[in-house]
Amino acid sequence: MRPTFAFDGRDLRFQPGQSVGAALVAAGVRSWRTTRRQGRPRGIFCGIGVCFDCLLTVDGRPNVRACMVPAREGMDVRSQDGGGHADPPR
Amino acid sequence: MIIIGAGVVGAACAWYATRAGLRVTVLDRGPVAGGTTGAGEGNLLVSDKPPGPELDLALFSVTLWRALADEIGGFEYQAKGGLVVGRHGPSVEALEKAARGQRAAGAEAVIVPADDLQTYEPYLASDFAGGCYYPQDAQVQPMLAAARLLAATRAAGARVRTGVEVTGLMRSAERVVGVRTAAGDLPAGAVVNAAGTWAGDVAALAGVKVPVSPRRGFILVTEPLPPTVRHKVYAADYVDAVASDDAALQISPVVEGTESGTILIGSSRERVGMDRTLAVDVLRRLAAAAVRLFPMLAGVNAIRAYCGFRPYSPDHLPVIGPDPRAPGLVHACGHEGAGVGLAPATGELVAAALSGQSRPVDPSPFRPERFG
Numbered sequence: 001m002r003p004t005f006a007f008d009g010r011d012l013r014f015q016p017g018q019s020v021g022a023a024l025v026a027a028g029v030r031s032w033r034t035t036r037r038q039g040r041p042r043g044i045f046c047g048i049g050v051c052f053d054c055l056l057t058v059d060g061r062p063n064v065r066a067c068m069v070p071a072r073e074g075m076d077v078r079s080q081d082g083g084g085h086a087d088p089p090r
Numbered sequence: 091m092i093i094i095g096a097g098v099v100g101a102a103c104a105w106y107a108t109r110a111g112l113r114v115t116v117l118d119r120g121p122v123a124g125g126t127t128g129a130g131e132g133n134l135l136v137s138d139k140p141p142g143p144e145l146d147l148a149l150f151s152v153t154l155w156r157a158l159a160d161e162i163g164g165f166e167y168q169a170k171g172g173l174v175v176g177r178h179g180p181s182v183e184a185l186e187k188a189a190r191g192q193r194a195a196g197a198e199a200v201i202v203p204a205d206d207l208q209t210y211e212p213y214l215a216s217d218f219a220g221g222c223y224y225p226q227d228a229q230v231q232p233m234l235a236a237a238r239l240l241a242a243t244r245a246a247g248a249r250v251r252t253g254v255e256v257t258g259l260m261r262s263a264e265r266v267v268g269v270r271t272a273a274g275d276l277p278a279g280a281v282v283n284a285a286g287t288w289a290g291d292v293a294a295l296a297g298v299k300v301p302v303s304p305r306r307g308f309i310l311v312t313e314p315l316p317p318t319v320r321h322k323v324y325a326a327d328y329v330d331a332v333a334s335d336d337a338a339l340q341i342s343p344v345v346e347g348t349e350s351g352t353i354l355i356g357s358s359r360e361r362v363g364m365d366r367t368l369a370v371d372v373l374r375r376l377a378a379a380a381v382r383l384f385p386m387l388a389g390v391n392a393i394r395a396y397c398g399f400r401p402y403s404p405d406h407l408p409v410i411g412p413d414p415r416a417p418g419l420v421h422a423c424g425h426e427g428a429g430v431g432l433a434p435a436t437g438e439l440v441a442a443a444l445s446g447q448s449r450p451v452d453p454s455p456f457r458p459e460r461f462g
Contacts, residue, residue, distance in 0.1 A: 036314065036351070052313075052393055063313045063391055083351055088213065088318040089389040 003073040007032075014071040021047065021054050021066030032056050032066070032079040039082075056080045091444060092117060092269055092276055094256050094292055095284035095423075097127035098232055098430050101239035102437030103282050103422050104248050105158075110445040114248040115276065117269070119255035122240055123233040126286045126429060129398020131309060131346065131354050132232040133322065134431040137172040137224035138329050140188065141195035143455035144407055144428070147435045149196055150451050152226050154434035162242045165234035166349045172227030172322040173202070173210050174329075175218045175383070181326040182220035188329070189222045198225050213318055213386050227322050229346060232430045259295045259419070266296055266418035280444055282420045287401040289409070289423030293458075296416040300409055301461050302424045304399035308358045308369065310376050313391040314351030322346045323383060328357065332427065333406060337361040339372065343379035345387075353387070355380040357427070364399060400426045408432060410439050410456035420444065421458045 004011040007024065014023035021044050024032060031041035033055050045053040047067045054066040059076050062084025066077075091107060093100045096118035104114045118124065134155055139145040159167035176182035189199035200223040207214055207221055240250050251273075260268035260275055268277035283292045283300070293300035324344040331342040339360040347353050358372050373395050381388045403409055403424035413419045420443060422436050435451065442449050 063393075083314045083316070085313075085315050088316050089386050 005075040036082040091280040092278040093282040096122045098236040098433045100284035101236040102433035104243045106437035106441035110441040116250045123236040130232045132230040134228040136226045151435035166231035169228045172224040175221035176326040284422045287399045298415045305402040308397045310355040312353040319347040341375045413458040
């Protein structure tokens with residue numbers, strides 16, 4: 001049985017060692033963020049941590065790069081609208 | 091005339107010279123804003139300048155930037171004001187004394203008591219002893235500013251040629267009468283040296299000395315946030331760091347938001363030549379200093395950093411005007427960290443000198459031959 005994390009509330013299987021972004025792409029998810037101004041879809045672009053396009057929210061923390069975070073059993077991954085911060089952090 | 095340098099200073103010289111009726115060609119060996127302009131924060135600061143010629147130039151320049159924002163626009167001009175804060179009684183007293191002097195010289199400065207600081211900046215740390223608000227401080231996106239100025243200048247008839255390196259100057263006896271480039275010789279009635287941190291090399295082509303040297307600075311950029319930091323906010327010791335002649339590393343926090351939501355965190359100063367190596371210890375100290383101003387930043391991601399080289403001149407004043415040692419050569423360089431702010435006033439001075447109009451401010455403190 002492969003491990004899973006939650007993606008927008010559903011279980012998503014991953015291979016140990018995969019990044020969150022790789023697991024999403026392998027599961028057929030191509031986009032998980034919308035741009036701040038025009039709401040356009042974004043997913044993996046550079047895949048190596050440089051472009052900050054593949055941002056999503058992991059365990060409540062927004063603007064995490066999907067390509068840089070190793071997938072872990074039980075993590076709560078959510079797609080993200082825009083900048084991810086509704087209010088400035090306190 | 092030919093302007094060497096397509097940074098914000100060269101762009102402003104081109105704009106005002108074209109408006110004065112001169113035929114202008116701008117050359118740059120790299121792209122537009124490829125040097126220090128592209129590595130700046132876009133500060134238009136009155137607040138950090140003591141009474142004197144640079145403050146006079148800055149006061150003139152902030153009015154010109156406002157006019158350029160109306161007339162050209164498209165470069166994220168924000169008349170946001172600056173807030174300088176002091177942590178202890180003595181630094182606040184020094185701040186108030188400086189503000190009185192600046193007011194006497196024509197700047198606007200409002201003393202802000204400690205319990206009023208959070209009205210200006212709700213997220214500011216609560217342990218500051220007081221501060222001063224400077225409504226004339228403003229901000230532009232410097233790369234856009236250079237690009238928009240150059241686009242408007244081209245629309246008015248000037249030429250802009252990037253990727254063309256000046257390799258020598260054409261001379262007729264003492265006079266500079268054009269430039270030599272890999273793309274051929276270009277004769278000109280005047281040559282403007284707006285080469286920023288590399289201006290000393292251009293001056294050397296004419297056999298004159300302009301002692302501009304690089305002073306490195308890093309900027310840390312955060313993830314975009316909802317509006318959090320409203321003004322340009324910096325600690326009182328910034329002014330001392332700017333005025334210092336020390337070559338060793340100095341960190342003085344300057345924090346500001348941008349139109350795109352990112353927060354820019356400066357400032358570091360060190361004279362280490364043109365070394366572009368990413369200095370993690372400098373970034374760490376910048377981040378720590380910024381968190382002392384705005385504790386909420388501790389929970390914010392930094393997403394990138396960049397560095398650039400301020401064109402440092404030994405007396406901290408820019409080098410502006412015709413060079414009597416090489417007639418035909420006009421300098422517009424050596425602005426250190428204030429080049430974006432002082433660009434329009436510099437452009438007006440250069441255009442006035444070349445078109446024979448009266449100078450809008452006294453240019454004598456900036457004369458190129460003052461270093462001997």
